[in-house]
Amino acid sequence: MSQPPPQQGFGAPYEPQPGVYGDPGQPQPSTPPSGGRSRGRVAGVVAAVLAGVLVVGAGVWFVAGDDGGSDGKNPVATESAEPQQPGGEPRPKMTPAPGADELNKGRKEGEAKVRWVQKNGVDVPAGGAAVRGPWVAGDTVAKAMYRTVSGYSVEDGTRRWSLPLPADFCAAPTLPSADGKIVLALRADTTGEADCDRLQMIDLTTGKAGWTATLDRSGSMDGLSHIAMAVNGDVVTVGRLTRTDAYRIGDGKHLWDKLPGSCQPHAFTGGDVPLAAVDCRKDPGEDGTPDQEVRRMDPATGRAVWTYKVKKGWRIDQFYSVDPPVVSLRKDEDTPEPMWAIAFLNADGTFRAQPVPGKENFAVRCGEEGENLDNCIGVATDDDTFYLTTEPASVGGEASNAVVAFDMRTGKIKWKVPAPYAQHLYPLRVEDGKVLLYLSPSLAGDGTRGGGIMALGPQGGALRPVLRHPASAAYAESGMFLPAVRYSGGRSLITSTLVGADGDEEEMDQQTMIAFGD
DSSP: OOOOOOOTTTOOOOOOOOOOOOOOBOOOOOOOOSSSSOOGGGHHHHHHHHTTEEEEETTEEEEOOOOTTOOSOOOOOOOOOOOBOTTSOBOOOOOOOOOHHHHHTTOOTTOOOEEEEEEOOOOOOTTOEEEEEEEEETTEEEEEETTEEEEEETTTOOEEEEEEOSSOEEEOOSSOOTTSEEEEEEESSSSTTOOEEEEEEEETTTTEEEEEEEOOOOSTTOOSOSOEEEEETTEEEEEOSSOEEEEETTTOOEEEOSOSSSEEEEEEOOSSSOEEEEEEOSSTTOOSOOEEEEEEEOTTTOOEEEEEEOOTTOEEEEEEEETTEEEEEEEOSSSSSOEEEEEEEOTTSOEEEOOOOTTOOEEEEOSSTTSOSSOOBSEEEOSSEEEEEBOOEEETTEEEOEEEEEETTTOOEEEEEEOOTTOOEEEEEEETTEEEEEEOOBOSTTSOBOOEEEEEETTEEEEEEEEEOOGGGHHHHHTSSSOEEEEETTEEEEEOSEEOOSSHHHHHHOEEEEEEOO
């Protein structure tokens, strides 16, 4: 079949193939005000996180951030000296971060209340600590940070349990199982060069540790790096460069690993529709970009349901949606600059359309490259429309962005809706025919404005508030670093994805989760 003609901006790596067959979001907040909680101590970790922020325009990816001068070793928790101001003077005494009662004092009519605020309370390594989760299991919300997994009450934020880990976690699924279980990948020991080869199942409702397992190397090319994990039903998959291992979550039984032939999945999506990114190499040690495929697979057996072959030279970058399938692709080889593209697929894996971006530039933030492929923010999809955020641009001296809707049948732009002044919009999911979006708070311009959950109908139009976060909490909400956002049942939960500060006192007092809703 003929290849669709090239389109400005996204390129055209697609060749229609015969079928052989949510919502964890982490939007980037507006910049917190200067002073208060400085982040000089965590610059290296910040740079690593920002490496996942990709600004896209005219078919080219620009990667923001670098390795921050990291030497590749894991940080070790140490006592840090009290930071000094220039001239050697001690820092002024810190003002404690406000709690829920204080944040609610300025709440106005129509604004939701702050239900609870969770502060850090953990002495993390000097370089800061990344946070995985949050994972919601019934009336418990859990997160993993440094060498601990903790569970909190959804209602009032009190800590229900805390489970120490023997070493750093190095990978985790984006979603837990329906019955509230998660499987983490841990380092073999506490040294910086330890393999990421230990699995630990945890019941998030009780905080009890379950079965453990150790991953086997599949050969010299298996560095046990770039681990991608996903949960589908009662199966957890652990993918890496040369293979995937699948385990039954209930009892830890190993279900399958390397499949027959030269094609091996290296990452799955979580949820009800398991899609896999597959590498096909004649020689596992050959150089260059392998042929890649998108497959819908049975995670319990490794059997392919359908296959979509990606054009030679392009690789699977992320899955923006699984139902319907929407795949982000990148081309790094044999081009003056890296290129980016999106494919809309039908439910049977056949090619449907691709976006026609016109002159728009787009920005998508996903996890660190080489990890899970199902954790991007700024995209949402239903059967008819694909929603994507634009790159922030200066408006009146402050950065704002917009949301663009694409027709899934033709790839053409339907409409564009800008965010309010000095704020940013991030699609979360489509629900009851409306796209739900997270609106970041603003501390600039004509007054402080809170963030919240907004909605747009199929025709775009004016933003409709679903849950307004109070302006009195805007400073606290802005201080959540690249926050993960969860919204359900009229309540929202904002969680920082990085914890760290200049001094131990500030670090312990740092706000890490804020819950809103009546």
